[in-house]
Amino acid sequence: MKALYVLTIALLLCSAAYTQTIIKGKITDQQSGEVLPGATIANGKTVITASDKGEFEIRLTDDGTSLAVSYAGYETKVITVPANTGFVVIGMNSSNINLSTVVVTGYENNRRLLETAGAIGVLKASQLQRGDNRDIMAAMNTVPGVKMEAYSTGNYRIAIRGSLLNNPWGIRNVRVYWNDLPLSSPDGTTQKSIDFDPALIGSVEVLKGPSGSMYGAGNGGVLLIRNTKAGADENSLETGYTAGSYGYSRFEASYKTSGENFNIAANVVSQRYDGYRENNWGNKDVINLFSQFKTSEKRTLNLFVTHVTGSLGIAGALNAFQADSMPRQAGQYNKDNKTSVKKYDATAFGVSQTYRFSSHFTNTTGVYGNFQTYDHPFGTGIYYNGYLKESLTGYGGRTRFVYAPVLGSISSRFSIGGEYQYQHQFGNTFTVINDEAGSWPETGDLYQNDIVVSKSAMLFAQAEFDLPRSFFLTLGASYTNLSYDILDMLKTAGHVDYSGLLQFPDKISPRIGLVKTIGKNLAVHGSISSGYSPPPVWEINNYDGTLNKDIQPEGGVNYEIGFRGNMLNSKLNLDVTAYQMNLKNAIVPVAQANGTTAYKNAGATNQKGIEAAVSYLLLSDREQLVSLLKPWISYTFNDYRFRDYKTQSYDDGSSSVITVDNSGKKVTGVVPNSVAAGVDLDTRPGIYLNTTFYYYDKVPLNDANTYYADAYALLNLKIGYRKTFNRIGLDLSCGVNNVTDTQYSSLLLYNADATAYGAPPQFYNPSPGINYYGGARLKYSFK
Template sequence: MLNRLLSAILFFYVFSQAPLSAQTPASSLEDTLQLNEVVVRGYATNRRLLETPASVGLLTRRDLNQRFGTPTLVPALNTLPGVRADERSPGSYRLAIRGSAIRSPFGVRNIKTYWNELPLTDAGGNTPLNALDVRALGRIEVIKGPSGSLYGAGTGGTILFSGLGVPTGKSSVEVSALGGSYGLYGNGISVQTGKNNAAVSLTYNHLQSDGYRDQSAVVRDNLSLIGSFAVSPKRTVSVLALYSDLHYQTPGGLNEAQFRANPRAARPATATLPGSADQQAGIYQKVGYLGFSHEYRWNDRIQNTTVIYGSTTDFANPFITNYEKRADQGLGGRTVTQIRLATNSIPTVVTVGAEYLRNFTVDRNFGNRRGVADTIQTDEELTARQSTVFLQTESELPAHFRLTAGLSRNDVRYGFTRFPTRAVGALPATLLARNFSPVWLPRVALLRTFGQNVSAFVSISTGYSAPSSQEVRPSAGGFNTTLNPERGTSYEVGLRGSAFRNRFRFDVAAYQFQLRETIVRRSDAAGAEFFVNAGRTDQRGLEAQFSYDFLSPAYFSSQSGLFSLLRLWNSLTLTNYRFRDYQQGSADLSNNKVPGVAPTTNVTGIDAETKAGFYAHVTYQFLNQFPLNDANTVLSDPTQLLQATLGFRHALGKSWVLDVYASGDNLLNRTYSLGYDLNAVGNRYYNAAPARNGIGGVRLSVKW
């Protein structure tokens, strides 16, 4: 109630301060950049994407906040080739880059994430992706494949987040509201100022829904403060503060018969276990994060960025068989120095730095008596430490070649203590440690440009991923001292560019990733997970992204004409992931397909925007069937998903902009699962996604 009242007060206050005048066309949500103009931050190059020797997917504000009406990260991430985001129930995210979700029953693991050099992934390898609100984001870069030479341990990839851009010399306020099917409601306020050598953005967003399935309601409040202050010509200080209060219910997986009979049902009770609704299964999560960044430019050739942060997480999970309560405190820092060597023959940029992360976790399990914590079962503490030092050189060679070489040293350590839980006959405290041997991770990439519009690259990179804290200490309990890190080598070639006067753009990459000691998930009879190493996997893939502008750049920039954007685009992912040397009991699963990875994923869309302010986005997604268990005895259903958004964005006078939109999801009304439980006990693989549903919303902003 408070957030609705605050939105209304601010809305009417701002509305009363500026009179409306004659209508003029509003600017697009963002400028349309050509491929040879797009600059990315991946691998600290800060170069055009065309000159970056790596597979990098880019999502802009249009992709995140206009193409889809659903205010989540999931649909936008799924437009990138090689990236797959799931939402098994509202608020329960799972993310895979090049198939890395095989070890993630929930959450985000095996992926490093940063917000302007500030690490968001903790020392235990976990990322609270559901603590971010897509409405507060302005840009996402996804680096696909191992990137340990600069970002540390991980075999999946790296994600770089950025907030909403703040216009220089301007201040603005935007209020928004949305509503839709299944009790969906949300609102938000964003206040920005870019004056007096400062850029500050304060954003509050609320979202709630009753959910499509039984026991699947969600309520989320997010508050973020992003500030950047130029305290001198050479020095910039920045701050990032995030707070998220999230509660979502977990309906649990269904077997195929239950899924076909009633996909909206929550997991029912059995003869030995209660159902999800009976136990009030769900997640209560409060996340706080505070980080500071200091950038210093000694001169045109040398600059340093140093960051520090602290985080806290209050987590509770009433599950069918137990009730977990966890408190986590994290801290860490990162420093990166770039040096441009003064040489005329071979211009070189050297990047050197280090990163240190530490987390301390208190984890207790209780019995669950219909959503109330009962008798304590385990009382444990876990300390995670992760350190990385790295060096990278980037040299411009003759004949339009560019060579990048990097090397990092990674060290991961865990300390575990289990305390007695009974006064009579209690065992003494158990002290265990798991220190993985430090590893060196090299990466080499060579790129050549062909004119201003085409480039090709080859790269060899090594990946290393120690078990995450949720894998060495899984929900099944205990501390796993036998789980080994994943190690692998990735070979990749890529070609990107544009043709027909930049109207046609393409980005194609092929890779082979040979992974050893692959970590996979298992479940016990009660559904609690644990993890084992599954030998080797051979992961081969082809990723392609194409787009075509039906009208020339000269037409878009002219004053006459109807459209400001008219584009057809396509993202294609082809994979062949198989186990090698994988023995499960007496069964030889070698050459079986890795579960959870679709052999073909194809996403096609049309984006249209008119100079009068009307816009439309249509997206069609197809995934063919893939195995749901290691034995390959159960396959998913093929997925066909159609989504569309229609909107009107227009200026009201010189200062105001009104944006009204309507969006439809699953317009073909398919029964499908947006996220399967892989290798599920009792064949409970299925988590039904919403049937056909609609969303409508409005945004009103003023600038001065």
């Protein structure tokens, strides 16, 4: 009997063991794919940690039991694992940038940020979606050294370590890459090929300062944007709706799926905004598709397609009295003539392939194309106005070979490649006819009709060496050729044909960087880099129809040194950089008669600055009521001065040009001190809170430094509830922007006094007062 009892117990134990399921898997960063060693995996009371390779093995007691995965600096993830799952890859979303583990692609090195020389800001999806999701402007302005502004939703300008003095609209002097393919124009400007929508973007890397050794022309910097994509082994459908003040509404939907050899993400966005000011609307509809296929062990293919169509109103600038007393009004001319981009359409696509010849030798090659059209009545008054109808077609490609041998005891990496861009820009500018104030204007007489073909070709090479004693050396250089070919097709009587080829001098841009790591978590770095910024097409086309053939690119040399890393068990992250850039041949606007503007090379600037970002992970424990508590702050100090800087303005009274020497003055449009700070909080029940505070110092509005915009501070709050119920994820949120109802103008029109003709200068484009929003997101996981 005793033997039978023992046998029965043994059989029951064997049966229980047999019914248990063993799950094997790997924990990775959802965006980069990097493994997360030491991640915690919990199943009921069973808790294990992932190996140094991020792998784990855990025994489940019931079919369909969930796994809770947590890792310091990442959002806790709960997934349901079916009993027949053999191996699962779990992607984690970062809630904290850990400088010891985050991998960056900047400078084409694909290594830890800790081992990279250069000032690089990193924004993950969770940071990009910290606000109302209208755009990424609020997130971009948390990166030290970056200032992103909007005339209206969909019409942006960005400064990275620089002035917006000669950047009245659009994005100039900043190179933009989408999934490793260049989508800036050859002249360094960025149109609407890619919409800066947080639903489409998985991550942004901001390379500050000249990066010409790998990315071509531009003293400002580079934006490396990556498409949002599906997490590991994901199959989900998500939809969301947000509504807010001033007629803001937004619908978005996405489908994401992935497997061992593929990753597909499709996104749709429809957004409407009436605008804070009169004639200040912004509407858009976007569709985006990203796919990645691993066709073999050696070959990976990537494809993306984005189309956006929309319209936006331009309210125009106000003088100080108007901005203070009636900030929501539009400029009278803008209101009467509905100045706007009445309609824009932009399509961009790209295909790339990465082929691994061996473990030491790879090639990545991609091609892209974009098509854009604009219907754009513009102007500020009777002396400056027009109706532009324009179409742009561009294409190009980029290839890079990487060879990574081990030279004795030194690991090395050699990169060589090239990039080619072509853009055909066909523009017709007409006079404006409008018989009824407030109605849509019509086109009048044609006064400018041209085709501008811009081409750029670049060759680049880089060598990296992992030296003894934890030194990392990078040497790189590029060769760039740039030209604008202009065909003037206007055939009116008395018009002088200004067709011609503008060939800029070929440019070699070298860079050297050195990093010394201190232990596993700290590093110091320094670099010297050279760059140049060509004049965009709009700066060579004078308003009177003549061609500005004498203008030359700006040139700059940048010196910087920095310190980054984490301490206190990876809870404290800090990144500090000091730099000085000497800019020559600075391009400045020259005010002329009747309110028109031309551009010329007129001097130089000395640009010194300090950028610092600090965050502290006070709490990160999914078992606690407050599962995440992270305060953070970024600070930017700028001391930019004109050197040998002379400007010209037109005096209407004497009908003459006046030259003024502004050497030693502060550079127009550069904020001396700015701060962004906040607190991110998550709780075990699912309630979360994001607070963001901004402070901007007073800024000079003109070259003579006789006008300044006042300093201002902003506070934004967002609170929400996020929970997963089996396969359904729910996210409810609401928020307040500009809690204190501060009256301010983020976007300013510099040197407006030069064309005021005795009237109060119109510097200001008032930004929204206090505004509210609320939304809901629903996600269904098929797995």
